[in-house]
Amino acid sequence: MKFLTKATLSLAIIGSLSILNAEMATLSNGKTINSLGGDTKLSCEALLCLASPTKPSECEPSLRKYFSLRKPHEKAKFLSLCPKDQNNDKITQDIKGLTGE
Structure with missing residues (x-):
């Protein structure tokens, strides 16, 4: 990941956040998903933002919301609001490790 520049990472995050803001998105496999809203959206954005340098x-x-939560279990509960597949639990654990939670 060291070959990616800060500009490239910023564009990737902005693009990902734009997808979260879309009303409806069609995935490459043809499945259609509805947009996320409220704390669910903020949770997904926080995961992306916390993972980025x-x-x-x-x-x-999203980071304001995340850092407003004082207790580690509250932060973990907030991050778990983002819909996930079986690999996201490891991502959440990795981010908690990076942030010292």
């Missing part, structure tokens, strides 16, 4: 301005609302 750069923090574009689009990360501000």
Whole structure:
């Protein structure tokens, strides 16, 4: 991942956040998903932003919400709101490790 520049990572995060903001998206496998909203959306954005070494301005609302939570179990519960597949539990654990939770 070291070959990616900060600009590339920022564009990737902004693109991912844009997908989260879309009303409806069609995945490459043809499945259609509805947009996320509220804390679910913020949770997914926080996961993306916490995983990135750069923090574009689009990360501000989700990170504000995440860091407003004081107790580790509250932060974990918030991050778990993002819909996930079987690999996301490891991602959540990795992010908690990076943030010292």
